[in-house]
Every structure is written in structure tokens, then in C-alpha cells.
Amino acid sequence: MREITFSASMFTLIAGPCVIENRDITRAIASELCGLTEKYAIPFIFKASYRKANRSRYDSFTGIGDREGLEILAEIREDLRIPVVTDVHQPEEARLAASYGVDMLQIPAFLCRQTDLIEAAARTGRWVNIKKGQFLSPAAMRFAAEKAVHAGNSKIILTERGTQFGYSDLVVDFRGIPVMQKTGFPVVFDVTHSLQAPNQASGVTGGHPDMISVLARAGVAAGADGLFMETHPDPASALSDGANMLRLSLMESLLKQLVAVREAVRSF
Numbered sequence: 501m502r503e504i505t506f507s508a509s510m511f512t513l514i515a516g517p518c519v520i521e522n523r524d525i526t527r528a529i530a531s532e533l534c535g536l537t538e539k540y541a542i543p544f545i546f547k548a549s550y551r552k553a554n555r556s557r558y559d560s561f562t563g564i565g566d567r568e569g570l571e572i573l574a575e576i577r578e579d580l581r582i583p584v585v586t587d588v589h590q591p592e593e594a595r596l597a598a599s600y601g602v603d604m605l606q607i608p609a610f611l612c613r614q615t616d617l618i619e620a621a622a623r624t625g626r627w628v629n630i631k632k633g634q635f636l637s638p639a640a641m642r643f644a645a646e647k648a649v650h651a652g653n654s655k656i657i658l659t660e661r662g663t664q665f666g667y668s669d670l671v672v673d674f675r676g677i678p679v680m681q682k683t684g685f686p687v688v689f690d691v692t693h694s695l696q697a698p699n700q701a702s703g704v705t706g707g708h709p710d711m712i713s714v715l716a717r718a719g720v721a722a723g724a725d726g727l728f729m730e731t732h733p734d735p736a737s738a739l740s741d742g743a744n745m746l747r748l749s750l751m752e753s754l755l756k757q758l759v760a761v762r763e764a765v766r767s768f
Contacts, residue, residue, distance in 0.1 A: 501577075501581045501582070501583070502543070502544060502582050502583060503583070504543075504545060504583050504603060504604065504627055505543045506543070506657070506686040506725045506726060507543070508766070509766070510541065510542055510543065510759070510762060511542070511543075511720055511724060511725065511726050511727055511758065511762055512542070512543040512544070512545065512686075512688070512725065512726035512727075513533075513537055513542050513543065513544050513545070513726065513727055513729070513755075514544075514545045514547050514585060514629075514688060514727070514728040514729075515533055515544070515545075515546070515547060515727075515728070515729045515730070515731055515751075516529055516530065516533065516546045516547035516548045516730065516731065517529055517548050517730060517731065517738065517745075518548075518549060518552070518730045518732075518738065518739075518740040518741040518742075518745065519548065519549045519550075519551075519552050519561065519562075519563055519739060519740040519741075520548045520549065520550055520563065520564060520569040520572055520573070521561075521564070521738070521739050522564065523572050523575075525733070526548055526572055526576065527572075527575075527576060527579075528733070529548075529731065529732070529733070529748060530546050530548075530576045530580055530582070531580065532748060532751070533546065533731070533751070534546070534580050534582055536752055536755060537755075540755050540756070540759050542755065542759070543726075544582060544583075545582070545583045545584065545585050545603070545604060546576060546577075546580075546582050546583070546584045546585070547584070547585045547586070547606075547728070547730070548569075548572075548573060548584070548586060549563070549569075549586050549587040549740075550563055550566060550569025550570050550572075550573060550586050550587075550597070551563040551566055551569065551587065551589070551593070552587070552740055553587075553589040553608075554589070554608055554610050560740070561739040561740055566593075566596065569586075570586075570596070570597060570600040570602070571600070573586060573600060573602060574600045574601050574602075577601055577602075577603070578601075583603035583604065584601075584602055584603055584604070585602065585603065585604035585605070585627075585629060586602055586605070586606060587606045587607075587608055588605050588606065588607070588617070588621060589608065589611060589617070590617065591616050591617055591619075591620030592620075594617065594620040594621040594623075594624055595620065595624060598624035598625075598626050602626065603626060603627060604626055604627035604628070604629055604657075605621040605624065605626050605627070605628055605629070606628075606629040606631065607621060607628065607629065607630045607631060607644075608631060609631040609632060609633045609634055609659075609661055609693075612630050612631060612632060612633045612636065612641070612644050613633065613636075613644070615647055618630065618644060618647045618648050618651070619647055619648070619650075619651040621648070622647070622648035622649075622651035622652065622653035622656075623651050623652065623653070625653065625655075626655070627655040627656070627657065628648050628653060628655065628656050628657075629657045629658075629659055629688070630644045630645065630648070630656065630657070630658055630659065631658075631659040631661050631690065632658065632659060632660055632676070632680070634661070634662060634663055634664040634670060635663075635664060637676075638660070638673075638675070638676030638677075638679040638680045639679055639680075641658050641680050641683070642680075642682075642683045644658075645658060645683050645685055656685045657685055657686045657687070657688055657725075657726070658680045658683065658685055658686070658687050658688070659687070659688040659689070659690050659728060660672065660676050660677060660680065660687065660688070660689050660690060660694070660719075660724075661689075661690035661693045661694050661728075662690075662693065662694035662695075662696070664698075668697050668698060669697060670694055670695070670696055670697075670698070672689075672694050672715065672718075674718060674719070674722040677719070677722045677723060677724050678722070678723060681723070681725070686725035686726060687724055687725050687726075688724060688725060688726035688727065688728050689715075689716075689719035689722075689724040689726070689727055689728065690727075690728040691712055691715050691716045691719060691727055691728065691729050691746075692707075692709070692712060692728070692729050692730045692731075692741075692744045692745055692746060693728075693730070693741075693744065694715060695707050695708045695709065695711055695712060695715065695744045696741075696743075696744050697743070707741075707743035707744025707745075708744065709735065709743070709744055709745060709746060709747075712729070712746050712754070713754055713757065716729070716754060716757075716758055717757060717758065717761050720758050720761045720762050720765065721761055721765055723765070727758070729746055729751075730744070730745045730746070731745055731746045731747070731748045731751055732745045732746075732747070732748060733747070733748045733749070734747070735747055
């Protein structure tokens with residue numbers, strides 16, 4: 501089993517599809533990412549949500565069923581020997597996901613102030629990834645981290661994912677990465693969600709995937725401890741967040757660039 505690690509030598513990659521659509525496509529994405537990260541010696545955590553609760557429209561896809569999705573995550577974890585992370589939205593979801601062996605529980609950005617949720621996730625003893633709300637300053641994230649520590653867990657990472665700019669755009673202030681690193685916890689940069697175009701008239705979030713490589717390189721150059729990216733073989737057919745995903749076939753080329761940037765930064 502690969503361990504969850506964050507080090508100065510290489511960024512950690514958290515990547516996978518937005519949501520579990522079915523067993524075959526989820527396993528295929530996990531296998532491809534596992535092979536690539538082994539090839540380039542990049543620490544890896546596979547991400548896929550078994551449930552998506554923060555949807556704009558009532559008819560948006562939310563998942564194939566909680567237990568069905570968690571069983572697929574458990575199989576991938578066991579068969580590929582890689583750690584996995586998934587979103588949780590309520591305290592009971594944190595306990596359920598942990599019971600399936602999930603290694604890291606992710607607190608969605610909209611819920612980063614939910615004390616009971618953070619505490620429940622922390623009490624499972626799993627790693628906890630708290631995503632910075634689009635409405636919060638980076639400095640304010642120390643209070644979210646303190647909630648997990650108070651609940652007895654210091655295995656915490658904080659994730660930057662952009663700040664709301666007007667009604668339908670996000671901007672990234674890369675000063676937030678070193679600011680949040682002052683907490684002493686690893687800081688991950690969520691590349692693909694930072695490129696969302698929320699609040700579209702259609703009720704479906706848009707995005708700017710053509711800018712993924714630009715922001716990813718900037719995140720590594722700014723010293724992020726890890727990168728978060730959602731990816732899919734065919735983003736146009738993805739059932740959630742396809743508008744801002746990286747096409748899976750482009751992942752290897754991007755990872756080559758990012759490894760080179762990391763090595764250049766370390767040489768200074």
C-alpha cells in the first residue's frame with residue numbers, strides 16, 4: 501500500500517474523476533493514474549466522490565448509490581494498493597466512508613465552516629482535507645484546521661481552490677499557499693476547481709480547462725505541497741464537472757512539465 505506522504509522533494513498528486521460513474525471507468529482511470537505516478541515517482545492519492553451533494557440543479561447526477569460507490573473505492577484501494585479520498589457532507593457520512601477503509605476524508609469548500617462535520621471527520625482518525633471556501637481568506641483557514649486538531653487529529657491538509665470574483669468567475673491568489681502553509685499543515689492547490697465558472701444560467705457549472713497547465717505550473721512554482729486535479733477519458737461525457745476536467749490522455753504530458761518545474765524550484 502502506498503502511504504500518504506508530503507515532502508519537499510516532490511509534490512503529491514490527488515487526482516481522479518469528480519464522481520464514481522460506474523466500476524469500469526473508475527477503475528480504468530485509477531489504473532492509468534497509478535501507472536503514471538509510479539513512472540514519475542509522484543506520491544499519489546486517488547480521488548473519486550461516491551456522492552455529490554452540492555449540485556446546482558435538482559436533476560444533476562449525484563452518484564450511483566452510497567454503498568455501491570464506497571465498495572468500488574474499497575476495491576480500487578485494495579487491488580491497486582493506493583490510498584483513496586472522497587467527499588463527505590454530513591457527520592454520519594464521515595463515519596460511513598471510514599468504515600469502508602477510505603484513507604482521507606474531504607470537506608467540500610462550501611462546508612469548510614461546518615464544525616460538526618470537521619470534528620466527525622477528524623475523529624475517524626483518517627486524514628482530513630479541508631478545502632478553502634471561495635468566500636474565505638487563506639489566513640482564516642487556520643480556524644478550520646484547529647477544529648480538527650481539537651477533535652484529536654493532526655493529519656490535516658488544506659486546499660486552495662480559488663476565490664469568488666463577481667458572480668461567474670474565480671481567481672487564484674497564489675499568496676494564499678504560503679499563508680496557509682504557516683499553519684504547519686501541507687497545502688494542496690486544486691487546479692481544476694479553481695477554473696470553474698459557477699452560477700451559469702443553465703444551472704450547470706462551466707469552466708476553462710485550456711488553462712489547467714498554466715495554473716498547475718504556477719501552483720508548483722508557488723511551492724504547493726500537492727496538486728488536486730479531476731480527470732476523465734472524455735470530459736464532455738462526464739456526469740459531473742466535465743467542463744473543467746483534464747482529459748486523461750493529457751495527464752502524462754502535464755506531469756512531465758510539473759516534475760520539471762518542481763526540480764527547477766528546488767534548485768534555487
